[in-house]
Amino acid sequence: MDKNIRRWLKILLETDIPFQFVSITGFPVIKNLCLELGLPAPTIIAGNIVIGEIKTCDLLLTSHLDELSFGFKHLDVGGGWMAPYHLYTPAKSKSELTIIGIRNKKTSVIGRGILVDKDGSPFCETNINLEVGDRAVYDYPVTISNNLISGKAIDNRAGILICLLSLKNLLDNGLSVAIALTDGEEHIPTGYFSRYFPHLLSYLKKGCEICFIDGIYKEGLASAGVKELPTSALVIPHSSYGKGYIVPPLTWGWLRDEMVPQAQKEDIKVQICPAYYSRGDDWGLVTNPSTQNNIEGFFISYGAWGDRGYEPPLTIDLESIDNCVKFTTFVAEKKLHK
Structure with a gap:
């Protein structure tokens, strides 16, 4: 090998x-x-x-x-609601997320958040400045x-x-x-x-x-x-x-x-x-x-x-x-x- x-x-x-x-x-x-x-x-x-x-x-x-990724569709107090861009299974526990955004035509990691399931809908808890259309992926260390x-x-x-x-x-x-x-x-x-x-x-x-x-x-x-x-x-x-x-x-x-x-x-x-x-x-x-x-x-x-x-x-x-x-x-x- x-x-x-x-x-x-x-x-x-x-x-x-x-x-x-x-x-x-x-x-x-x-x-x-x-x-x-x-x-x-x-x-x-x-x-x-x-x-x-x-x-x-x-x-x-x-x-x-x-x-597996999510897209932010609606911003709210303490974070944002996300559209799952994959077959989403409501999470029984919280998961860490990395948030990727486009700012001034440049792509970058703009922060991190926590995935929380609320009645079958994914919500990202974060204190960063989100924008509609930002993306999120799971964050697990190798x-x-x-x-x-x-x-x-x-x-x-x-x-x-x-x-x-x-x-x-x-x-x-x-x-x-x-x-x-x-x-x-x-x-x-x-x-x-x-x-x-x-x-x-x-x-x-x-x-x-x-x-x-x-x-x-x-x-x-x-x-x-x-x-x-x-x-x-x-x-x-x-x-x-x-x-x-x-x-x-x-x-x-x-x-x-x-x-x-x-x-x-x-x-x-x-x-x-x-x-x-x-x-x-x-x-x-x-x-x-x-x-x-x-x-x-x-x-x-x-x-x-x-x-x-x-x-x-x-x-x-x-x-x-x-x-x-x-x-x-x-x-x-x-x-x-x-």
Whole structure:
């Protein structure tokens, strides 16, 4: 396992990237990581960060960069009422928040507050000068214990790191691969799960495939009888038990019957997993694809653990990231060398 994985993930976890801020606060961090990894310079397309030649790639790896966030909709004595820009579960206990605002055309952390649930509505207690439209994200410090790392945005900064490291491996091997680090996945699921990603579909050539990289969290893992934090890569046939995207039969059979057993023989920890996997950017292939080409995809996942479902803080074993990178690289090489 690369000794830098811990450091890179810590950098990603400590960056505040609310909905619609991928191109604002996310881009500089990704640009620096690309420089360190020797990857092509990132560009912004439709609010998403793209690395590599998206118009000619044979495989697109994708993972969302935004995190659970709120927007201030009404200011009140002692703070402000917030609109949840994600599937909000009324909090039983208070949570610390970081507040991000635009002032004089500049983005900055303008203060901190406390999330308090009032009859199902999120309220931020703070004494700073708020403005309508300011954003808030959860504020949890990164903690590290050996291979275990916890933080506020494991969902889906772990997936971002898997994409970046897999891309490096594949470009070094001369393969035609690109990655998309997307915005708008963390939004209210009664509307779109996937707000910005579908705009990229029209760029993809016929025959390009998509690998969705995201996590499966405690409740989803429990649905498959998983009782310990996984260290292996996880391969699933569909999202939301079939309510979301379903991996095409031939691709699924190839993954299940060939790729997973072959990878296991090469000491890559990977397993077929029947766990519940929430819809994400894959929803863009189901509800609003903006292409005439029949773009197909599949899933490679990691497992993470927390006491509040998919809400922070979550904990991941870095070995899981390493195995996802190995399996993503393995599958891509086999697929593109067919």
